Amino acid sequence: MTQSVDTSFIPDLPKGPLCIYRKRANFDWKRLRLIFEKEQVLRLKYKVWKILENDPLFSQPISTLPTDQQKRICAMQMNRMKQLDLVPKEIEQRSFSEKTKYLMGINEALHAYCPSLSVKIALGVGLFNNAIRAMGTERHMKYYEAAWNREIVTCLAITELSHGSNTKCIRTTATYDPTTQEFIINTPDFEAAKCWVGNLGKTATVAMTFANLYTPDGANQGLHGFLIPIRDPKTLQAYPGVLVGDIGEKIGLNGIDNGFVMFSNYRIPRENLLNRTGDVTPEGVYESVFTEPGKVLGSALESFSAGRIGIMQESVNTLSTASIIAVRYAALRKQFGPEKSGPEVAIIEYQLHQWRIFPYLAASCVLKIAVMELTDIYLGIIEKSQADSNGFELLTQAVSEIHAVISSSKPMITWTARDAIQEAREACGGHGYLKASKLGDLRNDHDPSLTYEGDNNVLGQQASNWLLRQWNEGIESPVGTANFLKDRDNILKQNWESVLKQAPIDSFEFVLKCYEWMLCHLLEVTSSKITKDMNGGSHRFDARNNSQVYGAREMSIIYSEYFCLSRFIERFNRPDVAGEYSKVLKLAFDIYAMRCFDRHMTTFYVGGFAHGSTFADLIRTRLLQKCAEFKDSAVAVADALAPPDFALNSIIGKSDGLLYENLQNEFMTNPGAFERPPWWRDIIIPQVKSKL
Numbered sequence: 001m002t003q004s005v006d007t008s009f010i011p012d013l014p015k016g017p018l019c020i021y022r023k024r025a026n027f028d029w030k031r032l033r034l035i036f037e038k039e040q041v042l043r044l045k046y047k048v049w050k051i052l053e054n055d056p057l058f059s060q061p062i063s064t065l066p067t068d069q070q071k072r073i074c075a076m077q078m079n080r081m082k083q084l085d086l087v088p089k090e091i092e093q094r095s096f097s098e099k100t101k102y103l104m105g106i107n108e109a110l111h112a113y114c115p116s117l118s119v120k121i122a123l124g125v126g127l128f129n130n131a132i133r134a135m136g137t138e139r140h141m142k143y144y145e146a147a148w149n150r151e152i153v154t155c156l157a158i159t160e161l162s163h164g165s166n167t168k169c170i171r172t173t174a175t176y177d178p179t180t181q182e183f184i185i186n187t188p189d190f191e192a193a194k195c196w197v198g199n200l201g202k203t204a205t206v207a208m209t210f211a212n213l214y215t216p217d218g219a220n221q222g223l224h225g226f227l228i229p230i231r232d233p234k235t236l237q238a239y240p241g242v243l244v245g246d247i248g249e250k251i252g253l254n255g256i257d258n259g260f261v262m263f264s265n266y267r268i269p270r271e272n273l274l275n276r277t278g279d280v281t282p283e284g285v286y287e288s289v290f291t292e293p294g295k296v297l298g299s300a301l302e303s304f305s306a307g308r309i310g311i312m313q314e315s316v317n318t319l320s321t322a323s324i325i326a327v328r329y330a331a332l333r334k335q336f337g338p339e340k341s342g343p344e345v346a347i348i349e350y351q352l353h354q355w356r357i358f359p360y361l362a363a364s365c366v367l368k369i370a371v372m373e374l375t376d377i378y379l380g381i382i383e384k385s386q387a388d389s390n391g392f393e394l395l396t397q398a399v400s401e402i403h404a405v406i407s408s409s410k411p412m413i414t415w416t417a418r419d420a421i422q423e424a425r426e427a428c429g430g431h432g433y434l435k436a437s438k439l440g441d442l443r444n445d446h447d448p449s450l451t452y453e454g455d456n457n458v459l460g461q462q463a464s465n466w467l468l469r470q471w472n473e474g475i476e477s478p479v480g481t482a483n484f485l486k487d488r489d490n491i492l493k494q495n496w497e498s499v500l501k502q503a504p505i506d507s508f509e510f511v512l513k514c515y516e517w518m519l520c521h522l523l524e525v526t527s528s529k530i531t532k533d534m535n536g537g538s539h540r541f542d543a544r545n546n547s548q549v550y551g552a553r554e555m556s557i558i559y560s561e562y563f564c565l566s567r568f569i570e571r572f573n574r575p576d577v578a579g580e581y582s583k584v585l586k587l588a589f590d591i592y593a594m595r596c597f598d599r600h601m602t603t604f605y606v607g608g609f610a611h612g613s614t615f616a617d618l619i620r621t622r623l624l625q626k627c628a629e630f631k632d633s634a635v636a637v638a639d640a641l642a643p644p645d646f647a648l649n650s651i652i653g654k655s656d657g658l659l660y661e662n663l664q665n666e667f668m669t670n671p672g673a674f675e676r677p678p679w680w681r682d683i684i685i686p687q688v689k690s691k692l
C-alpha cells in the first residue's frame with residue numbers, strides 16, 4: 001500500500017501486554033483493516049458502534065435476561081433505530097447497489113453488537129422490503145414505506161410445521177373470491193401452520209406469507225407472496241381469523257420472537273397479492289409472465305439471495321470474532337516451558353495451538369475479502385437487471401451462476417464459523433467456557449444460520465446440481481466460475497507433479513489448478529455414478545440422493561472454496577495490496593488453502609492425483625511452516641478484523657490484553673458472588689448431635 005491512506009477515524013487500541021506480539025508485525029493493522037473493508041463502510045460501522053455505546057438502551061447485559069425481557073429490549077432497540085437516524089434521507093437517492101451496501105454495513109455493525117437485533121431488523125425491514133421490491137409492484141410501496149418508517153413490524157412466513165426445505169409442499173391456501181375481490185386465507189390443519197417465523201411471535205403486524213393461489217375455477221396457480229395483516233398496530237391484538245403465538249424459548253437468538261400462525265377464512269384485499277410475476281384480474285382470471293408455476297416460485301425465492309449474502313457477511317464476522325478471541329488469549333496465556341522452574345511459554349508459541357487456531361484466522365482474512373467481492377458482483381448483476389426493461393427475465397438467467405455460488409458458500413462459510421467457535425472455545429480452556437468469554441453466545445446465536453435461509457445440506461445440493469448441469473449439458477458461466485471445465489479432458493490427466501511443473505508450489509496458480517482437478521474429478525465420478533444408477537433402473541431422485549456422500553456434497557464445498565480463493569486473488573492483485581500487506585495476506589491465503597487441502601487429502605489420493613506420502617508431506621509441512629511464520633502477525637491481523645471492545649464484548653478477548661485483571665474484575669463483580677444464597681437452608685443437612 002504505497003499511497004497515503006486516512007486511518008485517523010479508526011480508534012487506537014490501548015497499550016498493554018498484547019503489544020509484545022503487536023510490535024512484531026511489520027505492518028499497520030489499521031491499513032490492513034482498510035483492505036478488509038471499504039472505507040465508507042468502516043466509517044459507518046464505527047459510527048454505529050459509537051452511537052450504541054453511548055445509549056443506555058444498548059448497554060450489554062451482565063447476565064442472561066429472561067427471554068421475555070430479551071424480546072422486549074430487542075423490540076425497543078429496533079424502534080430506537082429510527083430516532084438514531086442511522087439512514088439519512090439522501091441514502092434513498094443513491095443507487096440500489098450503494099444503498100444496499102450501506103444497509104449491509106449497518107447490519108454487520110449491529111450483528112457484531114447483538115445478532116438478535118440485526119436479525120430482527122433484517123427480517124422486519126431489509127428482507128421484507130427486498131421481497132417487496134422483487135415481487136411487489138407500485139401498489140405495495142406503501143408497505144415498503146411503512147416498514148421503513150417502523151409504522152409496521154413485518155416478518156416473512158414461508159416455513160410450515162411439516163415443511164421447511166421443501167417449499168413446494170407448502171399447504172396454506174389463498175382462494176380468490178371475485179364477488180368481494182378478496183383472497184380468503186386458510187391453514188388446512190396444524191401441520192400447515194406457519195412456524196419459526198421471526199418477529200411473528202409477539203410483535204409483527206404484517207406477515208409476507210407464501211400460500212398457494214387458487215383461482216375461482218379451482219386451479220392452483222402455485223405459490224405466491226401475500227401481505228397479510230396480523231395484528232392491530234395500535235394494540236398488538238391479533239385480528240379475528242388469525243391465531244398467532246410465540247413458539248417459546250430457543251437455544252439462542254432469544255431477542256427474536258419466533259412465532260406460529262394459523263388462518264381461518266381470513267380475508268385480505270386482492271391488492272395484497274404481490275403481483276410482479278403473476279396477477280389475478282378483478283374477475284378472477286390468472287395472468288402471469290411465466291408459463292410454469294415452478295418458475296414463479298423460483299424467481300420469488302431468488303429475492304432472498306441478498307439475505308444469504310447478509311448471513312455470509314455476519315458469519316465471516318462471527319468466524320473473525322472467534323479467531324480474535326482465541327488469538328488474543330493465546331498471546332496472553334502461558335502454560336509450561338522448557339525449564340522446570342523457568343518462565344512459561346505463551347500458548348501461541350506451540351505448534352499444535354497454531355495449527356488449531358491460525359487456519360481460522362487465515363480463513364477470516366480470505367473469506368472476508370471473498371464475501372466483499374461476491375457482494376459487489378451480486379449487486380452489480382441485480383442493478384443491471386433493474387436497468388433493463390426486461391429485467392426480471394434477465395435476472396433469473398443471470399443469477400443462476402451466482403445462485404450456485406451463494407448456495408455453496410453460505411453452507412461452507414457458516415460451517416467454517418461453527419467449527420471456529422468450537423475450536424476457539426477449547427483453545428481458551430476453562431475461561432472460554434465462561435459466559436463472559438462470549439464464545440457460548442456466539443455459538444448459540446450463530447447456530448441457526450446453518451439452517452435458516454436454506455438448510456446447509458439442502459442448499460448445497462442446488463450448487464452441485466448446477467455444476468452437474470455445466471458438466472453434462474454445456475458450460476454457461478457468465479461470471480466465470482466454471483469456465484475451467486472447458487479444459488476438463490486435460491485437467492483430468494493431471495497429477496500434482498505435472499501441476500508442479502507448470503506452477504510453483506507457492507503460486508496462486510498451483511492452488512487453483514489443484515482445485516480445478518478436484519472439481520473435475522468429483523464431477524466426473526458423481527456424474528458417472530448417477531448415470532450408472534439410472535441405467536441400472538434407479539429413479540433420477542434416488543440416483544441423485546445416492547450421489548451426495550463422497551460426491552456432490554464435497555463438490556459443493558470445494559466449489560465455494562475455489563470461488564472464495566479466486567476472488568481473494570482478484571483483490572490481492574489490485575495495486576493497493578503491496579509490500580508487507582501482500583506478504584501477510586499471502587500467508588493467510590497459503591494457510592487457508594493448505595488447511596483445506598489437508599481436509600481434502602482423501603480426494604486427492606482416491607482420485608489418483610497423488611501417490612505415496614510426498615504430496616501429503618509437502619502440504620502438511622507447508623501448512624505448519626506458514627503457521628509458524630504467521631505467529632508474529634497474528635495479533636495485529638486479529639486487531640485489523642476486530643470490532644471495538646464494546647461490540648466484541650469478551651472478557652478474555654479485550655484489546656487491552658489485561659486478561660487476569662479483567663477476569664478478576666468479572667469474578668469479583670459477579671452479582672451475588674459473595675452472598676450466601678437465599679436457598680442456603682434447603683441444602684443444610686441437619687447435624688446429628690455430636691457425641692463429643
Ligand SMILES: Cc1cc2nc3c(=O)[nH]c(=O)nc-3n(C[C@H](O)[C@H](O)[C@H](O)COP(=O)(O)OP(=O)(O)OC[C@H]3O[C@@H](n4cnc5c(N)ncnc54)[C@H](O)[C@@H]3O)c2cc1C
Nearest residue numbers: 156157158159163164165196197198448451452453455457
Ligand atoms: C432461528 C430460526 C429462525 C427462523 N426464521 C424463519 C422465518 O423468519 N421465516 C420462515 O419462514 N422460516 C424461518 N425459519 C425456518 C427455517 O427456514 C427452516 O427451519 C429451514 O428452512 C429448514 O427447514 P426445516 O426446519 O423444515 O428442516 P427440514 O427441511 O425438515 O430438514 C431437516 C433435516 O433433513 C435434512 N434434509 C432435508 N431434505 C434433505 C434431502 N433432500 N437430502 C438430504 N437431507 C435432507 C436437512 O439437511 C436437515 O438436516 C427459522 C428457523 C430458525 C431455526
